Amino acid sequence: MDNTGAIQNMADTGRPRHLPLSCSPFFTSQDVDEARARVAQVYCDHRLEPMGKRGFDARHNRLAGSDLSINVMTYSAKTMIIPGALKEFYLFQYPLSGHASISNGTNCHEIGGGRSGVVNPSESTCMIWGEGCTQLMIQVRRDALQRTARSHFGLPDGQSLRFCGANDMRAQEGKAFLGLLNYAMSGDGVLGTGGLMGQQLETTLMVGLLQTQRHNLSEQSLEKSGALPRAVRLAEEYMSAHIAEPLTLGTLARETGVSERALQMAFRAGRGRSPMAVLRDLRLERSWQELSHAEPGTNVTDVAMQLGFYHLGRFSEHFRRKFGCTPSEILRKARRL
Incomplete structure (x- = not known):
């Protein structure tokens, strides 16, 4: 062939x-x-x-x-x-x-x-x-x-x-x-x-x-050329360091030293998404890590709540769209390993 x-x-x-x-x-x-x-x-x-x-x-x-x-x-x-x-x-x-x-x-x-x-x-x-x-x-x-x-x-x-x-x-x-x-x-x-x-x-x-x-x-190269704005890098670093805390657009703007509008524009230019969409993805990725390497007693509700996902149905749907399976499926498989 x-x-x-x-x-x-x-x-x-x-x-x-x-x-x-x-x-x-x-x-x-x-x-x-x-x-x-x-x-x-x-x-x-x-x-x-x-x-x-x-x-x-x-x-x-x-x-x-x-x-x-x-x-x-x-x-x-x-x-x-x-x-x-x-x-x-x-x-x-x-x-x-x-x-x-x-x-x-x-x-x-x-x-x-x-x-x-x-x-x-x-x-x-x-x-x-x-x-x-x-x-x-x-x-x-x-x-x-x-x-x-x-x-x-x-x-x-x-x-x-x-x-x-x-x-x-x-x-x-x-x-x-x-x-x-x-x-x-x-x-x-x-x-x-x-x-x-x-x-x-x-x-x-x-x-x-x-x-x-x-x-x-x-x-x-993006950072050196200015194509990836400094505010985006600072905001993402702050998100990762405070991922389980209640973060708002205003908090991120204050921490990066720019206005909320400027931060929104920087993320649109550098990442093609809003700051809060990036934060949600970071939290979903952390939830994957927590569930796929689960300690005894770990459950989906606690992991979701700790990361700011208070509507479990929406959390499950966002997780499924990103990773191709539900949080419960990941946890069940992790417990068998």
């Missing part, structure tokens, strides 16, 4: 009959333990917990180079994946169909519908793939990507590369990167064949990943 154009041509609905990269099959299985063991062979040990009622079916195609591999994976059932810290590699994820919720340390976001994300290796990770989610992934060695970031983007020696948030791949730069991935996956590509051309293709893929995914170097 020719994979050229397969990424763009796959509709974001349903589950594909044929996975891209079919010329490089890795495994298929309807057994959860077998699927977990096979994935652990090339990624890392992890917990794999089907959550939905649909029968479990896993498929994985994989093309490996020297410093990175391209993978296409799908789970038929809604599935929780808990690998902890990946340690030795970064993992780029781009859903070809369906959606997934990612919690990677304090970096929590949803991908799918044209949005991608990268999992950092040094922070604990928990993911929920929605039913029928199919993902295109690049697994890239930590040292190789750090080396590329230093040589091409000026990552200072001793500083770690850290990705954050979801990224819209529907703009021209994102489309160009996906086109490069199409080429690498096609029969015309040289990935995995060794030699200078294969090494050059891997470097080009890593540069493309760094150009299209948001990370701490791009955040620093």
